[in-house]
Amino acid sequence: MEDVAVLGVGMYRFGMYPDLTNEDMARIAGMQALADAGLAFKDVDAAYVGHIFAQVMSGVRVMKEFGLTGLPVQRIENASATGSATFREACLAVASGRHDVVMALGFDKMTAIAGLSGGSPDGMEDAILPAAFFALWATRRMHERSMTVEHLAKIAAKNLNNGALNPMSQRQPTEKITVEKVLGARMISWPLTTRMSCPIGDGAACAIVGRADLAKKLRPDRPVVRVIASDLQSEKYAPGHLFQGPVVGPGQMTVDTSKKCYEEAGVGPEDIDLVQVHDAFAIEELEYYELLGMCKPGEAEACIDRGDFELGGRVPFSTDGGLIARGHPGGPTGLAQIWETTLQLRGEAGKRQVEGARTGLCHMMGGGSVCAVHILQRG
Numbered sequence: 033m034e035d036v037a038v039l040g041v042g043m044y045r046f047g048m049y050p051d052l053t054n055e056d057m058a059r060i061a062g063m064q065a066l067a068d069a070g071l072a073f074k075d076v077d078a079a080y081v082g083h084i085f086a087q088v089m090s091g092v093r094v095m096k097e098f099g100l101t102g103l104p105v106q107r108i109e110n111a112s113a114t115g116s117a118t119f120r121e122a123c124l125a126v127a128s129g130r131h132d133v134v135m136a137l138g139f140d141k142m143t144a145i146a147g148l149s150g151g152s153p154d155g156m157e158d159a160i161l162p163a164a165f166f167a168l169w170a171t172r173r174m175h176e177r178s179m180t181v182e183h184l185a186k187i188a189a190k191n192l193n194n195g196a197l198n199p200m201s202q203r204q205p206t207e208k209i210t211v212e213k214v215l216g217a218r219m220i221s222w223p224l225t226t227r228m229s230c231p232i233g234d235g236a237a238c239a240i241v242g243r244a245d246l247a248k249k250l251r252p253d254r255p256v257v258r259v260i261a262s263d264l265q266s267e268k269y270a271p272g273h274l275f276q277g278p279v280v281g282p283g284q285m286t287v288d289t290s291k292k293c294y295e296e297a298g299v300g301p302e303d304i305d306l307v308q309v310h311d312a313f314a315i316e317e318l319e320y321y322e323l324l325g326m327c328k329p330g331e332a333e334a335c336i337d338r339g340d341f342e343l344g345g346r347v348p349f350s351t352d353g354g355l356i357a358r359g360h361p362g363g364p365t366g367l368a369q370i371w372e373t374t375l376q377l378r379g380e381a382g383k384r385q386v387e388g389a390r391t392g393l394c395h396m397m398g399g400g401s402v403c404a405v406h407i408l409q410r411g
Contacts, residue, residue: 033123033127033258033259033260033261033262033296034127035127035243035244035245035258036123036126036127036241036242036243036244036258036259037241037242037243037244037246037247037256037257037258037259038239038240038241038247038257038258038259038370038374038408039068039069039070039071039133039240039241039242039246039247039250039251040064040065040066040067040068040069040070040071040239040240041064041065041068041237041238041239041240041370041371041374041375042060042061042062042063042064042065042066042067042068042237042238042371043061043064043200043235043236043237043238043364043367043368043371044057044058044060044061044139044235044236044237045199045200045201045202045235046200046201046202046233046234046235046358046359046360046361046364046368047202047233047234047235047359048143048233048234049141049143049234050143050144052141052234053141054083054086054090054094054139054140054141054236055093055094055097057139057234057235057236058094058097058137058139058236058238059094059097059098060236061137061139061236061237061238061364062094062097062098062135062137062236062238063098064238065135065137065238065239065240066135066240068240069240069242069250069251070250070251071133071240071250073098073099073101074099074101075133076098076101076103076133076134076135076240077103077131077132077133077134078103078104078105078106078122078125078130078131078134078135079091079095079103079104079105079106079134079135079136079137080105080106080107080108080118080119080121080122080125080134080135080136080137081094081095081105081106081107081108081118081137081138081139082107082108082109082110082114082115082117082118082136082137082138082139082363082364082366082367083107083109083114083138083139083140083362083363084109084111084114084140084362084363085140085141085142085144085145085362085363086139086140086141086363090107090139091105091106091107091137092105094137094139106121108121110264110398110399110402110404111362111398111399111401111402112310112312112360112362112365112366112396112397112398112399113264113310113366113396113397113398113399113402113403113404114138114362114363114365114366114398115136115138115237115363115364115365115366115367115368115369115370115396116264116365116366116367116369116394116396116398116404116406117264117366117398117402117404118136118137118138118363118366118367119136119239119241119262119366119367119370119406120262120263120264120404120406121136122134122135122136122239122241123241123259123262123406124262126241126242126243132242132243132246133240133241133242133243133246134240134241134242135238135239135240136238136239136240136241136367136370137236137237137238137367138236138237138238138363138364138365138366138367139235139236139237139361139363139364140234140235140361140362140363140364141234141361142232142233142234142360142361142362143232143233143234144234163220163221163224163229163313164221165400166221166224166312166313166315166316167220167221167222167223167224167315169313169315169316169319170184170223170224170313170315171222171223173315173318173319174223177330177332177333178330178333179318179332179333180333181215181223182211182215183318183332183333183336183337184214184223184224184228184314184315184318185211185214185215185225185227185228185314186211186336186337187228187311187314187317187318187336187341188209188214188225188227188228188314188356189209189210189211189213189214189227190341190342190349190350191311191314191317191350191353191354191356191357192205192209192214192227192353192356192357193205193208193209194343194350194351194352194353194354194357194384195352195353195354195356195357195358196209196353196357197353197382197383197384198352198353198357198358198372198384200352200358200368200371201352201353201357201358201359202231202233202235202357202358202359203231203353203356203357203358203359204357209227213227214227214228224313224314224315227356228313228314228315228356229312229313229314229356230311230312230313230354230355230356230359230360231359231360232359232360232361233359233360233361234361235359235361235364235368236363236364237364237365237367237368237370237371238367239367239370239371239374241259244256244258254378254380255377255378255379255410255411256410256411257373257374257377257378257408257409257410258408258409258410258411259406259407259408260296260297260298260299260407260408260409261292261293261294261296261297261405261406261407262293262296262404262405262406262407263289263292263293263296263404263405264289264402264403264404265285265288265289265292265402265403266285266401266402266403267282267285267401268284268285268288283319283323285397285401285402285403286320286323286324286395286397286403286405287323287325288403289395289403289404289405290323290324290325290393290395290405291325292405293393293405293406293407294325294407296407297407297409299391299407299409300325301324301325301326303391304326304347304391304392304393304407305347305348305376305386305388305389305390305391305392306347306348306349306351306373306376306386306389306392306393307320307324307326307341307347307348307349307350307392307393307394307395308349308350308351308352308354308369308372308373308392308393308394308395309324309349309350309354309395309396310355310395310396310397311349311350311354311355311356312355312356312360313356314356316397317341317349317350317354318332318333318336319332320349320395321335321336321341321349324393324395326340326341326347327340343384343386348386351372351376351381351384351386352368352369352371352372352381352384358372365396366394366396366404369394369396370394370406370408373392373393373394373408374408376389376392377389377390377391377392377408377409377410378410389410390409390410390411391407391408391409391410392407392408392409393405393406393407393408394406394407394408
């Protein structure tokens with residue numbers, strides 16, 4: 033990725049908003065990102081808009097909230113990796129030299145699709161994404177390795193407590209979440225409880241990307257956050273390949289995609305200071321510890337017990353609460369990871385700040401058949 037930087041970020045807190053439209057949330061996230069970059073909408077050369085559930089032409093309608101400037105608008109959809117794919121396309125547009133400043137905007141209203149738009153927040157607990165697939169991951173891991181339900185609960189508790197430090201998190205516990213509280217939550221599909229699972233919701237997130245030299249000119253008062261690698265892959269056939277269908281895909285995709293990004297960026301897992309992953313369920317985050325190379329196969333449980341991936345640990349994961357706490361509306365999820373990583377690398381993440389953070393990795397899966405990885409770096 034040649035000289036591409038994140039110029040600005042914005043986000044509308046994920047949650048359940050029956051009275052808000054996609055346009056309402058996207059406009060606020062987009063205006064925040066523009067203000068953060070020190071730009072006006074007329075300065076944007078192109079826009080990539082990511083949404084899964086919105087209606088046809090929703091991207092163009094949302095852009096009208098900012099102005100009618102004639103800029104090209106392209107819709108992106110890649111299941112849960114929609115926001116990540118949207119960000120990648122914006123980065124590639126800048127890296128190609130075709131555009132100097134590009135908006136990547138994601139939004140969605142999952143509550144409306146789930147029929148919960150008029151319901152209470154309690155309804156969210158009854159609309160968890162398909163847990164049975166990931167429960168099978170968990171029981172297989174318990175059979176093959178030393179994993180226990182307590183390991184999953186430790187991940188969930190970590191992420192929920194991180195979410196309490198993030199004002200944009202959908203779930204914001206008012207008291208410390210313990211392993212016991214996670215295990216005591218309602219069971220969805222054994223061994224996964226509601227607190228080990230992401231909620232559905234609504235929201236928007238935005239990133240303005242542009243030439244790295246513009247970042248310093250626009251905001252000389254803060255560090256430049258560069259996009260030093262970005263990759264998107266789908267499944268590869270191999271002998272014995274299991275077509276698992278949507279939701280759960282082969283772990284090799286994460287291995288291959290992250291490896292390509294490490295090579296492109298000229299870094300290794302040992303150089304990463306913080307990580308955001310597709311932790312729709314706690315078992316996913318545990319698997320990604322190993323698949324991203326943050327520990328050797330079979331060592332994830334020991335790392336969890338040592339606190340390696342907690343704030344203050346060796347490599348903090350899901351610093352903003354992850355999908356489990358921050359939420360997972362779909363279209364904006366991957367861009368929320370960019371929002372968090374950008375703040376971390378600028379040193380602007382408040383109580384959840386990773387000390388000395390210089391390099392961050394963002395990882396998302398899409399429908400179990402697509403994997404997106406980005407590596408951002410300060411400097």
